[in-house]
Amino acid sequence: MTHARSGKLLSISIGKVGRLFTQNANEPSKVMSAIHKQSISNLDNPLSVEITGLGVQGDEQADLAVHGGIDMAIYAYPAEHYAFWNELLTRETKQPVNLAPGSLGENFTIEGLLETNVYVGDILIIGDLEFTVVKLREPCFKFNAKMGYKGAVKAMIQSGFCGWYLRVNRVGSLAAGSSIELIPGSRQTSIADQNAGLLKRSKQADLWE
Template sequence: MKKRAIPEIITFSIGLPKKMQYSGGKEMDTGICKESIEEAFLTKDGFYGDGVSNTRYHGGVDRAVCIYPYEHYLLWEEEFKTALPSSTFGENLTVTNMLEKDVHIGDIFEIGEAIIQITQGRIPCDTINKRTGIPLLNRMVETGFTGYLCRVLKEGTVRKDSKITLIEPHPKQISVQFGNDLYFHSPQDVEGIKKILAVEELADNWREKLNKRLAKLNPA
């Protein structure tokens, strides 16, 4: 069996919503511009000192922590011939060895004193394009390299040098990549939708959306 590579935190970031200027001198309130820190306490609602602007699409107990794989930074920087700032995507944790294809909805990880569980792939928005000035959003959707979100099962302090340990892999092994591919590219895949819905730990928001899709595909 191939040995699993050890995950590592590259950047640990938090930040409250603030004004961000983008093309043409326009302004918007957003929580995407976070700052690197050494340590923060993680609660069921997210890290102390962290926040979101649009609570309809961000935040909440199923979306308390945002994770993005560092490996994608190298891909995007090469493709768009530009350097990206740290926490470009507004993620709390930029990590290695936790790609969307290798982690699963329902997987449980220990990070420092805290324990988190993956709940859904992230649905990116155009704030990412506004922040970077490049068309990243479409490529993130095309590839499924969106990052993912987590709920907090145990509160506690997390440090930049905290170890990330998979303590309970989910038995159904439905990867975040599988979920993203289905969500964005195979909206009529009834069997795929049923597979994802069978994961009890799926975020309520995704469950609601996928149940609506299923109802349209299988009308009573």
């Protein structure tokens, strides 16, 4: 029998669509993105935030093909991985890095649940709201630009520290500090399993550039 797991919501973050400068073929270019997220509810200031069927109220998406809509309404990311990114970016940029919640582009920064124990179809009960785990996050070139490191996409896929998207089943208000209860689904494919499949396919040049 699979036992329910628990966690905690540490932060809720939103972002507005704006220009993101990227490096492509040695030439800077501008694309639109809302990957820059700011925490609006956290443990120091646990404001109540409205969660709709399309995600956190006030959050925006520039490309609905890769984020947003009903099946990718919320991007959740484990806080346990922040130490990895702080160490990596400090080493690569030669500057001290201490990332704030939302820095990976996530809406929900959580603790207690990881890609290895979260499966597609699992239900997350957070506060009074209910969510379904849909799929992993597949990083693109915008993630490299956001992190200021051209190897960020590769690092996310190789580490498996990708996070996952949620569908909102029950809407309402939510605040940081809320407990998370995981109710297992069919448990056929974990987020880690999905990432392993992505790693096998990710040898295309455009993914790693």
